[in-house]
Amino acid sequence: MSEGAWLLHPQLAADTTHVGDLALSRLLAINAADYPWLILVPRRTGVVELADLGGDAFPLTAEIGVVSLALKELTRCDKINIAAIGNVVPQLHVHIVARRKTDPLWPEPVFGVTPLPRAKEAAFERFVDKVRKKLGAAQVR
């Protein structure tokens, strides 16, 4: 459960952009045009299920709350969708996705839907930059 030898799973590294590191978790972003999409990955080795985190489940909860609120304020979305699935990538990771009543899949869940159209790279970079600024230099390091 230490941070020492922690490495981001290569599939998550390949599919995402690094937004920053919170106290416990690495914050990542996925480029999906209609679904502003962040992922939290606790920097703890060998953690697959939420319950594997032990007491670190509580700071993860706090970080899910902070990131959810930031995402909701930035996107003015109608609903935040949160999921820890991990059937393909076992390293515990929590999806936090902004949903709008006008998005193409509403009200269906977006988890597991593939492929999803990507945003233009510049728009995605602006989104990532806004998230970084919103969460603040004190939190994202």
Added chain:
Amino acid sequence: MSEGAWLLHPQLAADTTHVGDLALSRLLAINAADYPWLILVPRRTGVVELADLGGDAFPLTAEIGVVSLALKELTRCDKINIAAIGNVVPQLHVHIVARRKTDPLWPEPVFGVTPLPRAKEAAFERFVDKVRKKLGAAQVR
């Protein structure tokens, strides 16, 4: 955020069986043949997003952990899938589903897949009873 006037959303009441009440949340079960499926609903009024719970997000996390472990031990599943979506039913509710590598949808998420075949009523009742016993009289009241 008080418990006073809390009522289970009628759609959740219609779709589930009441397993018991934990300290914060009502524990429900959905009858889906291949997917042992529990739902936690914090007994707090007006809560839609996880962040709306404030400090009650922490006991909810503890209850997700306890219920996940119980479900994993009971079903000997390969993975627990957890999600808070709420695009249709706004009252905050957390799905906790046991997944097996041999189940019909593996590794795809089961959230939003409908209709799902139901188990025979007697088998479902045995499952609910096992969950009740596993979580113990001290916790399920």
